[in-house]
Amino acid sequence: MKKYTYTEKKDTRSGFGAGLHEAGKKNENVVALCADLVGSLKMDAFIKDFPERFTQVGIAEANMIGIAAGMTIGGKIPFTGTFANFSTGRVYDQIRQSVAYSNKNVKICASHAGLTLGEDGATHQILEDIGLMKMLPGMVVINPCDYNQTKAATLAIAEYEGPVYLRFGRPVIPVFTDPDQKFEIGKAWMVNEGTDVTIIATGHMVWKAIEAGEKLAELGIDAEIINIHTIKPLDDEAILKSVKKTGCVVTCEEHNKFGGLGESVARLLTTELPTPQEFVATNDTFGESGTPDQLMSKYGLDAVNIVEAVQKVIARKKA
Amino acid sequence: MKHTIKELEDIASQVRRDIVRMVHGCQSGHPGGSLGCADFFTALYFEVLNYNKDFNMDGVGEDLFFLSNGHISPVWYSTLAHSGFFDKSELATFRKLDSRLQGHPTTHEGLPGIRIASGSLGQGMSVAIGAALTKRLNGDKSYVFTLHGDGELQEGQNWEAAMFAPFHELDTLICTVDYNGQQIDGPTKKVLNLDSLQAKFEAFGWHVINTDGNDMQAIVEGLHYAKTLTGKGKPILNLMSTQMGAGVDYMMGSHKWHGTAPNDEQLATALAQLPETLGDY
Numbered sequence: 001m002k003k004y005t006y007t008e009k010k011d012t013r014s015g016f017g018a019g020l021h022e023a024g025k026k027n028e029n030v031v032a033l034c035a036d037l038v039g040s041l042k043m044d045a046f047i048k049d050f051p052e053r054f055t056q057v058g059i060a061e062a063n064m065i066g067i068a069a070g071m072t073i074g075g076k077i078p079f080t081g082t083f084a085n086f087s088t089g090r091v092y093d094q095i096r097q098s099v100a101y102s103n104k105n106v107k108i109c110a111s112h113a114g115l116t117l118g119e120d121g122a123t124h125q126i127l128e129d130i131g132l133m134k135m136l137p138g139m140v141v142i143n144p145c146d147y148n149q150t151k152a153a154t155l156a157i158a159e160y161e162g163p164v165y166l167r168f169g170r171p172v173i174p175v176f177t178d179p180d181q182k183f184e185i186g187k188a189w190m191v192n193e194g195t196d197v198t199i200i201a202t203g204h205m206v207w208k209a210i211e212a213g214e215k216l217a218e219l220g221i222d223a224e225i226i227n228i229h230t231i232k233p234l235d236d237e238a239i240l241k242s243v244k245k246t247g248c249v250v251t252c253e254e255h256n257k258f259g260g261l262g263e264s265v266a267r268l269l270t271t272e273l274p275t276p277q278e279f280v281a282t283n284d285t286f287g288e289s290g291t292p293d294q295l296m297s298k299y300g301l302d303a304v305n306i307v308e309a310v311q312k313v314i315a316r317k318k319a
Numbered sequence: 320m321k322h323t324i325k326e327l328e329d330i331a332s333q334v335r336r337d338i339v340r341m342v343h344g345c346q347s348g349h350p351g352g353s354l355g356c357a358d359f360f361t362a363l364y365f366e367v368l369n370y371n372k373d374f375n376m377d378g379v380g381e382d383l384f385f386l387s388n389g390h391i392s393p394v395w396y397s398t399l400a401h402s403g404f405f406d407k408s409e410l411a412t413f414r415k416l417d418s419r420l421q422g423h424p425t426t427h428e429g430l431p432g433i434r435i436a437s438g439s440l441g442q443g444m445s446v447a448i449g450a451a452l453t454k455r456l457n458g459d460k461s462y463v464f465t466l467h468g469d470g471e472l473q474e475g476q477n478w479e480a481a482m483f484a485p486f487h488e489l490d491t492l493i494c495t496v497d498y499n500g501q502q503i504d505g506p507t508k509k510v511l512n513l514d515s516l517q518a519k520f521e522a523f524g525w526h527v528i529n530t531d532g533n534d535m536q537a538i539v540e541g542l543h544y545a546k547t548l549t550g551k552g553k554p555i556l557n558l559m560s561t562q563m564g565a566g567v568d569y570m571m572g573s574h575k576w577h578g579t580a581p582n583d584e585q586l587a588t589a590l591a592q593l594p595e596t597l598g599d600y
Contacts, residue, residue: 031456055452055487063445063479070385070449073434074377074457078449093439094476098446102426102436 001217002192004210006176010147012168012204013111017042018147019154020079020109024050027077030158033068034081035061040170041081041111065091068106069098077158078106084113084167085126088133099163100136107157108133109166113143114254115282115299116171116204116292125287131259133165134232140185141232143167143253143261145206147175149229152183160185167203169254171292174207186230188238194224197310198242198249202228202261205252205280205301212306221310231261236268243269248276248317250309254301257281276316278309320539322365327535329596330401331361335566336593337397337410337600343586345414348422351576352468353394355499355561359466359532360398367542369461372403374431382461383450385435387443388468388497389423390578395432396420400600404432407600441474443467444494448480451489462549465494470502473511478523484554485524493545495557497532501574516558525556532559567592 023030024046031053032046038056047054057064061082068078080087087110088095099106110129117125134141140162144150150168157164177189191206192213201209206227213223224242228235243249249269251262262279269275282299296302322330334357342348364370369382386395393413400407405419412418419428423438435446443465451463471477484492496516504510513519517527526548530541538559545555563577564570567589581589 052456057483058479060479060483062442062476063448063483066442066445066476066480067449067452067483069435070446070451071453073383073446073450074379074453074459076453076456094442094445097436097439098442104435 001213004176006174008175009172010175011170011172012144012147012150013040013170014042015144015147015150016109016111016154016166016168017045019151021045021049023155023158024053027158029075029077030079031055031071031076032079032081033057033064035059035064035086037082040083041109043081061086061091062094065094066098069102069104072104072106079109080106081109081111083124084110084129085124088129088165089126092132096136100139103138104163105161107164107166111168112170113167114169114204115287115295115301116169116254118170118292118295119289121289122286127256127282127287128259129167130231130253130255130261134264138163139232140164140230141167142185142230143203144229145203145227146173146177148177148179148181149183152181153229156183156185169204173204176207176210186233186235188235189227189229191225191227192223194222194246196222196246197224197314198246199223199225199252199306199310200228200239200249200261200265201225201252202231204254208301208303209252209306211303212310215303215307216310221314223310228261231264234264234268236272239265239268240273243273243275248313250278250280250306250313252280252306255281256284258284276313278313280305280309320366324535324539327361327365327539330365331357331535332566332593333401333595333597334361334394334397336590336595338393339567339581339586339589340599341393341396341410341413342580344411346580347414348393348580349390349578350393350580351501351563351570351574352388352391352497352499354567354570355563355565356391356394356466356497356532357566358535358538359495359559360394362535362538362542363464364398364402366539368464374404376434378434379457379459380461382464383434384464385443385447385450386424386437386466388440388466388471389437392420392422392424395424399432401597405430410600440468440471441476444477444480447492447494448484448489451492454491460491462546463492467494467496469496469498469500469513469516470507470510472496472513472516481520481523481525488552489554490549490552492554493549493557494554495559497561498558499561499563501563501577503574503577505574520556524553526553527556527558530557530559532561533565
């Protein structure tokens, strides 16, 4: 198992804030909009340096999505910012008609996704957003795994022409990816090469997968770990290549197993290479109040759950 | 004036012929609101709007128009065709398989003249605000026009947008409401009363004007007057009274022709009331 270390913990939303600021410096057409959550979205640096390119919309997310779609007409590249719940479910029809169907170059940037939002509870903890967004034709869906990857992803989507959903979170987590990485939309990152099982993880679950990989190594199981940061378009080639080698797969996401990364992988494998698969994801449930660690444990999204899923799927492969 | 009022009225008559023929041709669509707005569209595209016939999505330096109540697409398609955006023969494909003239307007099939999809109601004002903000950032002084149904104002997103535009002093924005008092299920007064739209928009900080949308002279003057009100810190709201179905006597003033297509006999009756002026498609 390749050794991953970290010297600091940071929130992925701060990676977004840093990426947005840098994208703003690189391209004067980058503009930002927010629905009364600039502190939570870490937009302060952008706003300080480019006040005229920032629009405070107030608590009116539907209007924000429509305005962002309109701002593309004339060449702007709008980044909208609010919590993941209010970025997707609240404004689904506005995204569907004014952004996706109209093919507008809007970047929907969503913080506080998943259970790790914590104490605010289920009203704010969306676990359905990946499914909602990947269903829209032409929508790119990205869920980066740490501060550095989120920053790199933010810069990459500014260069990409078309609608994008960028999902990130609130808690501080280890920073373990390369600060100078080149982020390629739709290209998987090989975290660890192995032969016994393929673990496919996205977002906050990538570090958990690394922790699980270390435990599995102690048990004599050689896990291949792949980071799928881009859920759509999915890197079919990387997944198929790995699964051909290992013969079984565990998908890990901080999202409902209905409609998430796991289902995208299952769709691919069912048609191309039927393979035993286990899902580490929430199971058709809402969240609740609690600390992020308590919630990840209660809802089965810890390294120990990945280890159990791997043992189960390897047993199925052998049977 | 680029045209005489008589010339504009003749164009509007041809647009009305196209509307009833298009809706008859596919036996679906929305003739009532389309007919009611034929004079507005004619005035806008043939007299008021500064645009380039070589369609460019970004529209830099051009006036932009957004149709929020997308179901009255027939009137827009006909006006765009007669304005030179595409050949009028394409009007025959309205609502048919593989057509660029979808039931509701869209950019998806690449029809020149259209910059956003509409149909799901209540989204156009926000989009227009965004386009106006970009024009402001680009130092582009041209105008942004919209059209909304009155029943459409029951959608809450409009009021988010209505609050935003005056606060940000978007004074290049000229929004028109098709104030015909009708919606699918009946008169707006019975379905969900809009009450005084003038008082509502004024309370939100708009400069509100009233026009007669079925009097060509009045609508041309009204839109020119609206332009003189721009640049003064307030967006403009044009409350435009129309009759649903205007120009075809049996369709006028009732919600019953909101989304119903005429049969062969009804088509003949309608066309007899509308002289052919620019040539049918």
